[in-house]
Amino acid sequence: MNNRIANLEALEKRILWLSSWMIHHANHLRPNDDGLKVGGHQASSASLSTIMSALYFDILEPEDRVAVKPHASPNFHAIQYIVGNQTREKLEAFRSYKGAQSYPSRTKDIDDVDFSTGSVGLGVAQTLFSSLVQDYVQAKGWGGKPGRMVALVGDAEMDEGNIFEALLEGWKHGLKNTWWIVDYNRQSLDAVIREGLWQKFETIFRNFGWDVVILKHGHLMKHAFSEPGGEKLRAWIDNCPNQLYSALSFQGGAAWRKRLLDDIGDQKDVTALIERRSDKDLARLMTNLGGHDLPALIEAFDAAKTHRRPVCFLAYTIKGFGLPLAGHKDNHAGIMTPAQIESLRAEMNIDQGAEWERFAGVEDEDALRSFVKRAPFFRRRDRQHHAPLIEVPSELKIAIPAIASTQQGFGQIMHEIAKSEGDFADRVVTTSPDVTVSTNLGAWVNRRGLFAREKMGDLFRKERIPSTYTWEHSPRGQHFELGIAEMNLFTMLSALGLSHSINAERLLPVGTLYDPFIERGLDALNYACYQDARFILAATPSGVTLAPEGGAHQSIATPLIGMAQDGLASFEPAHLDEMAIIMRFAFEYIQRSGPDEADDGTWLRDAKGGAVYLRLSTRQIEQPNRTFDAAAAKRIIDGGYWWRKPGPNAELVIAYTGAVAPEAIAATGLLAEDRRDIGLLAVTSADRLNAGWTAAQQARERGRLGAMSHIERLLADLPRQCTIVTVLDGHPATLAWLGGVYGHRTRALGVEHFGQTGTIADLYRHYGIDTQGILAAAEANSLGRPIRYLRHTG
Template sequence: MKPAISDKKESNQEMSVQDSAPEIGEIIEASSTADINANDLEMLGLLEKKVRWLSSWTIHNANHLRPKRDGIKVGGHQASCASMTTLMTALYFNVLRPQDRVAVKPHASPVFHAINYLLGRQTKEKLENFRSFGGAQSYPSRTKDGDQVDFSTGSVGLGAAVTNFAALTQDYLRYKDMLPKDETPGRMVALVGDAELDEGNIYEALLDTWKHDIRNVWWVIDYNRQSLDGMIDAHLFRIIGRFFRAVGWNVITIKYGRKLHDAFAKPGGKSLKKWLNDVPNDIYSALTFQGGAAWRKQITSDMDGDNALASLLGDYDDDQLHDLMTNLGGHCMEAVLSAFDAVPNDKPTVFIAYTVKGYGTPLQGHKDNHAGLMNVPQMDAFKLQNNVADGQEWDLAAGLDISADQMRDYIAKAPFNDDAPRNKSAKHITIPEMPYARTETSSTQEVFGKILNELAKMKRSDLSDRIVTTSPDVTVSTNLGGFVNQRGLFGREELADEFKERKVPSAQKWIRSPSGQHVELGIAENNLFLNLAALGLSHSLFGERLFPIGTLYDPFIARGLDALNYACYQDARFMVVATPSGITLAPEGGAHQSISTPMIGMGQPGLTSFEPSFGDELAAIMGWSFEHMQDPDGGSIYLRLSTKPLSQPERDLSESEKTEIISGGYWLRKPGEDCKMAIAYCGAMAPEAIAAWEKLSDDHPGLGLLAVTSTDRLYNEWQDLERARLEGKADGKMAHVENLLKPLASDARLVTVIDGHPAALAWLGGVRGHAVAPLGVNAFGQCGDSIALYDHYQIGTEAILRAAKRWD
């Protein structure tokens, strides 16, 4: 039985504080306010105070107390932390459940660490070493902070957007009956800075995931109306709300707290509310920094003659007035809890929470506070304000009116705090031999499609059933069509292929259903890599392993490179198949021809790149890749494939030959004794290199022909070993590339050729000190056929011959 999901056509519920809609105060009174008991409000208020203190002190300790060996500013974001403390305290100590997953806005990392310290998931030593080697990370990191982090953040916008794709992944698993039926789905929660909404990838993600009708997503926007360098436009909240409503989200605005709502109900209160609604963001922030007297002067000047308002202001001294005017909804625990409780259904929900940047600190409201730090006198005053004695800065209950045991008892009852590991594990999936059948000629892209098609035909196969493919609108042109025809597109509802239903001839069967295994995306490479990131974390987030395979044109990796890096930084496990590649995609011209991508494959941590020439090589690599995606020390895979048809060798690869292919290279033509020259090639350049070898071999006895299947594996293994040698830990071990080049004479020369940047192979000369003539492409491509372009960019057979004969 499929999960019961509410109808997509159900109308959105907007909860706003604008005059045209209900206010959060009215929502509080009309909803479950009675469930927020006084003890919870008191304890959460104390926890909020402690979290604000700990996050501020963690940053202060790192910048002002801990010794600086290099003199470089450590940094941190005390103001950005302070604006989030109420919201995060409410979530972690009252609202969140163990199955919920959270992406914390990057600059609130110290708040996150402080909360985990209180939960017992973070150590004092890690906090003391915040932003230091081995300490708590500047931004939450799955790989460096460990089990407590659900989603890494840092590159703004991506952490928010990935929650949408995590919700899509959860839905995918639920519809495949891979998750327990009796478990309530987790909410994928993003804590978002308002300036993050400047990032375009946010809106790409909202549009693409709207098409999939995702559920169980919350975005909590810290609407403090300040960015790094200035103020947010005063009307941005309207645009934000409209956009989210347009893509089907519930919108809940939390603008004013209980104290302000009580004031609004008094004589003069309507005028006060009107002033607050109309005051520009920069004036509000300046007054927040200046304090009570400035508030009084500005309001009475702007509302001159309003006796009721003047009388209302007279009821408050300066400190009380400042406290009132900064009582925004995002800092009122009652308003925040009521807003979270008011979510009407499982549809995506965004909370626009009005906050003060730097709330409760000496930095509050100042336009320069983003990277600002409290100086020592300011921290001394802040410490006094928090009643924290010297030497008690890290104590659990210092400055509070309760004991540490009382605090621990309350924290232990938080629904989120179940002491279970946040990272789950999944069973190992046995990988069968890849179903490769040789044909006379074939391209690596074609072989990739055929292998997937054959895997799709395997019924009741753990591997096949757990493969999920995705692409940014290039499914057919990247050879995923066969797999999709066999396994279908994923969707919540059954949707027939109208062309098939109407008996219109078509090679593709686009049948959408909950059982489908292809997630269709629009033309947005950022979304491809965010989707791969979420799918590639399914084993850790949800305890069920998937094998995500994403395809795109090779040059467009650059369009999604930030998201690819982000996915790898999280240690997500996926296979990205980039095809077609290089200037071999000749008629398409420079806009579709890739040049630098081999260097991306070599340089991207967490991603192992391959560029095979032949189908049997690709089959061996794919089999290894599915294992590597499961290895605790493994990672993701990048296959750079081509549409260029090559004559396929007639051979049965031995296990040792497969090992060499997977290790990065092998001798297609072994060098003879005292070999003075060798040609090394990669990928689509195999025919040109083979032809050159055949023309040169008579005059150069022992000429070697080296097939490089992974510049990445060859180079990085060699470099890792070089570093080990510097530390005296190599134990005489030789890298695979060193063993490959060992038969060459010390004065031998290399000609290298690749359909990409020549530096990807030029480094081979540095392994054993050989001279190198590196051929490749280091300029933008253009239209033509491959023969003309190979000649123009000097990577064809004649160019190889010229490079070799230059040394004769």
């Protein structure tokens, strides 16, 4: 045990030095052309140096996964550098172009990051949902040895609401194999946290079924408590306000001595206890909190390995521990001065020029190298797995009625998948935040069931009470039913969509929610895409479809979110035949992992793959009777096709997206009486059309003069004087850019303001996206001869 602790103490010092030096180099030594502060959080890293040393070099197993507190990323990079998974060049470029990232990133860092972190709270919740996904995989008889999902959590990070939403969901699903280690340094970005917060944390976690381990006193403190007068010292420590403890930690041994003697008074035993220690020893004693005591940490972590429930460790620490700025309330964004780093260098015994050496200042380098090589966590070098692809059927079956909505079509396709047999259907897993039925997943769940680790029957069915849905919970189920929390939905999709890498088992996740409420979970959606999680998101109803419910249930900006969100391919089909083609593509697309390069034909980065967003509608519209060959199907996937191809003298083109197809088709028919060359463009993905156009322009600027995107080919033959009128049930900017492709005059129609209540016809008329509005826009913006048409009054 002594050698074990001694090696860990040596590694703790190495981590503290390398993380501090990395930040110092970035802020004081590396050229800074733009003059912006680089930052790096030396104090926040220092408070976790002991805990991370114990975990990574002693406690963790290869199967375990860790979400590192964002501000402790320098520690993580230092650890990975020590074991050879990170390079000096990346550390020297910390927080600069293509250097080690400010916060651990699965996609940008090279040092084997389990979960990206950065937006506080999300990495914490990710471990909970990844544990539930691991349970799912294990229940199916897939996957290898299960691991622990570990989150290193800042105490101020616990203010994030998504953490508490996740805790509730974990309780519902019987969470296990999860450790959250709270870095209880009692300092946030701007202040010192409230007194007694640890008691609230303890109560919350216990109420949600967690075991709670409080790590407050280190072995030096415990030894002192056993001395005469020790209980009075303990009482003073336990009752000391957070701000005072932080301030005294910064001031050092003399300040501790004065305050203790002033507060406790001249009492023989406790006075003698204090006086027996030098200022240095007294400071070491008073900062020997549980989160900085390796024996206490190792003992607690070893004991927790046998716990069957999730475990929360409340580890008392000091922000900036081991650094000259320890405890100061301004240390969150503080950077050590050159003089302070030199003082630390002397304390660590680091020679000039040896700052980047992995084992500089170590007495027995060979012994420490050997200890590092034996660390269980690093036995498996590549911990990001590669699961086999799941073959997608050549087409997805759907019976198309005369009138239907895209939401109905989605439900029909999912039902057909549920009825089929084989690996494809078995690997599909769905989830929804309490809107499973109202987003048309009910038939899928009827056939495939809800997932739970233990079987629970449908009481209504048992009691023979008639019900449309016969839902049973069992390990065989393929649907996660969530509560009404969109943050949880997107975090669950992130966990499901990384199973191929985390669990070596590929899943095909499909999540549903109301389109207006995407914005409630945007941070988690962005986080999922940043991690390169793979999933299909079916958002419905969209636009002003729920017209009688008013603006609270109507979405305006979501098409722009679909266009702007990196890692997410956005589609908005109008008809069910388009829907079937797009969904088949989506199941294949979410499995791709090719090079991050644009295709020469579409200039889309399709080989890389990504997540998919389907913006669907409950509006029932007439369905065409048609078939698409492979070339036509590809145009639908690439983002658009001509419903009516314009003639050589076209003066007008109407471009539409989604549920406004009937209005666009009707307006085109009326205008065709006067303008026979009129064109009608069906846009199935404004996102992909725009992305291809942007990439093709960039390619031409770099010398690829023949680069041409799909939208450029579609519009290539339009006369210069042709006007484009665009329309959708969403923000008009979604399609307004079409005029910029070749410089055509463009009038963009759409929804810009929160909705009224009423019928769809009322609201379409209100926003000018009905047939009459399209006709009026065409007449007012045509550069050719006046347009004559029969005005509608209905």
